[in-house]
Amino acid sequence: MSALVIGTYTEKLPHVDGHATGILAGGYDGTGVTGLTVPALVRNPSWLTTTEDGRYLYAAAETVEFEGRPGGGVVAYARDPGTGALKLLNTASSGGVEPAHVGLDPSERFVLVANYRSGSVSVFAREADGRLGAMVEHVQHEGSSVHPVRQTGPHAHQILFDPVTGDLLVPDLGLDAVLVYRFGADGSLEERPEARLNCAPGAGPRHLAFHQDGRHLFLLNELDSTLAVLRRDGDRFAQTQVASTLPPDFQGHNQTSAVRVSASGKSVLASNRGHDSIAVFAFDAGPATVTLRLVEPSLGREPRDFVQTPDGAHVLVGNQDSDNLVLFALDEAAPSLKHVWTGEAPTPVCLRFTP
DSSP, rough: OEEEEEEEEOOEEETEOOOOOOOEEEESSSEEEEEEEEEOSSSSSEEEEEEETSEEEEEEEOOSSSTTESOEEEEEEOTTTTTOEEEEEEEEEEESSSSEEEEOTTTEEEEEEEETTTTTTEEEOOOTTSSEEEEEEEEEEEOOOTTTTTSSSSOOOEEEOOOTOOOOOEEEETTTEEEEEEEEEOOEEEEGGGOOOOOTTTTTTTEEEEEEEEEEEEEETTTTTEEEEEEETTTTEEEEEEESSOOHHHOOOOOOEEEEOOSSSSEEEEEETTTTEEEEEEEETTEEEEEEEEEEEEESSSSEEEEEOSSSEEEEEEEEEEEEEEEEETTTTTTTTEEEEEOOOSSSEEEEOOO
């Protein structure tokens, strides 16, 4: 049995009718997800991360007001890997509005938060007992881009560390750029303007995923539904291709959500909200290009997140607006995603397997 934690929305917001009550937890047994419980009540825990050993969990509380203070929150829990029980350690203001992503640095000495609505990044020291310590860094992004609604200001969307250089990469949907920072031993951030990745106007960069080889990086653009392929060039990246995540005949509204590299490194998967599907690309490291080979219905509405199961056999999808989890058998050679199981889960938006 593999342990699974699920982030949710608990409130009705402009973009979602959230009706969960907090963090969900359950187990994957190779055929589906069983034993869903709510180990912690918290507002809009839309992104979760855990330490490598699974003993601590951190949640981004995506709010405009948190515990009587303006902005969003970060919540720290001690976790029992045996039972999945969560014990509240402490909370902190996220330093911005509507945090959409939370992550740990490679040393697990710091907790970082991307504040989406206000377009900033906060860094917290992490105490030895797992509690959130002082905010040691806060960087405010500045600027805008061409979309008249979604890009009137900065919108930091993800925290991701480069496994080779140790730099911090932050896609900013509002700026059409990925900002790159040197990450100091004290948690400080120093922007590297020369390494900044600029996207096409209106692309709306949302999430990144590194290939296992450390040489290739995939950028999912939310607003124009594209996947950009990037190759390492010294201490920065150069774009080699941009590919649509949609079938060529699709004309409706769509925005992408999640991107993952398969465990084999042979495929890149992305989720489409609107078309409500999972796109499967074959990856060729030689020319650093992808080929769209399959676009499979997600069997639900608004597939917000998905993850490959620890055994590598399946892909688990969380459909935000239809309140369901869907398990597909993954065959990369075919390729195919074959439906195996569907179960109920309220407003699932972040899926994470953990020890």
